[in-house]
Amino acid sequence: MPSSVVVGCRAALAVLILSGCLAVPAWAAVPTSAGGATAPDRPRIDELRCAPGTAVCRHGELLSVLGSGMQGTDAVVFLGRRGARDDRRSRPRATDGSKLTVQVPYGARSGPVKVVDRGVGAIRSSTALQVRAKGRAAAPPPPAPPAPAAPGPVTAAAVAPTPGVFPIRGAHTYGESAQNVFNGRGRHQGNDVFAACGTPLVAPQPATVTRSAFQSRAGHYVVLKADDGRGFAYMHLREASLVTKGQRVAAGQPVGTVGDTGRASGCHLHFELWTAPGWYEGGEPIDPRPQLKAWDGAG
Numbered sequence: 510m511p512s513s514v515v516v517g518c519r520a521a522l523a524v525l526i527l528s529g530c531l532a533v534p535a536w537a538a539v540p541t542s543a544g545g546a547t548a549p550d551r552p553r554i555d556e557l558r559c560a561p562g563t564a565v566c567r568h569g570e571l572l573s574v575l576g577s578g579m580q581g582t583d584a585v586v587f588l589g590r591r592g593a594r595d596d597r598r599s600r601p602r603a604t605d606g607s608k609l610t611v612q613v614p615y616g617a618r619s620g621p622v623k624v625v626d627r628g629v630g631a632i633r634s635s636t637a638l639q640v641r642a643k644g645r646a647a648a649p650p651p652p653a654p655p656a657p658a659a660p661g662p663v664t665a666a667a668v669a670p671t672p673g674v675f676p677i678r679g680a681h682t683y684g685e686s687a688q689n690v691f692n693g694r695g696r697h698q699g700n701d702v703f704a705a706c707g708t709p710l711v712a713p714q715p716a717t718v719t720r721s722a723f724q725s726r727a728g729h730y731v732v733l734k735a736d737d738g739r740g741f742a743y744m745h746l747r748e749a750s751l752v753t754k755g756q757r758v759a760a761g762q763p764v765g766t767v768g769d770t771g772r773a774s775g776c777h778l779h780f781e782l783w784t785a786p787g788w789y790e791g792g793e794p795i796d797p798r799p800q801l802k803a804w805d806g807a808g
């Protein structure tokens with residue numbers, strides 16, 4: 510389900526500019542003025558396009574309006590729904606006759622876009638731009654740290670993958686968008702792996718359960734501490750985890766199922782890997798992708 514791969518988790522603290530947003534195939538109305546041979550060209554909109562790769566534009570992203578006659582554009586109005594209440598106006602950042610670049614304003618809603626040239630008139634797109642608010646559909650930063658401790662050193666040994674069982678027992682795909690991949694502590698601290706809701710989640714290695722709780726952004730989540738001190742956090746479980754704090758779990762033992770609780774859109778596992786001594790116990794979050802791939806490859 511490639512379209513869901515663009516959603517997933519996003520750290521609230523991070524100001525993430527998505528690398529892409531949907532190319533809306535907007536072959537706009539082309540009002541050909543019958544007559545008026547000397548009239549200047551009115552703007553014409555052929556296509557609304559964000560960077561390729563995602564299904565929607567988000568607030569703050571740059572929208573490209575492709576067409577013609579746009580060299581004199583004074584403003585772009587994001588019309589949203591019917592009526593003027595939700596209209597949002599933005600000045601183009603760059604424009605030539607055939608391409609105009611404009612930032613999608615905060616508060617803009619899905620709807621047609623109007624290009625305004627005070628000299629020659631305005632034209633609106635025949636199709637609606639899909640706009641999604643930043644943060645909606647994006648998912649969660651981790652729960653607030655219980656007691657932040659001094660970070661431990663991140664050494665090569667600390668990040669080297671160790672053998673174990675892949676946490677998702679079923680078909681899955683890795684999130685590849687900017688908000689699905691690891692980009693550091695306080696930002697997106699893990700990786701999102703998409704799988705059907707209800708797919709079993711298991712412990713990768715023998716471990717002790719250090720947290721099993723619910724949090725508004727993480728949803729139902731569980732944190733394990735391996736015997737080497739590393740921490741594994743699983744977020745957005747469909748229901749409360751199957752294990753309780755202090756419990757020992759074996760490699761491959763079920764701990765819950767994939768879900769979309771908390772601030773998540775689409776069923777997925779947000780997985781974090783922390784160096785020893787673990788999750789908010791003095792360890793540091795590291796990119797879990799190499800470890801996940803190693804477990805995944807081991808079958």
Ligand SMILES: [Zn+2]
Binds near residue numbers: 518697
């Ligand atoms: Zn995530």
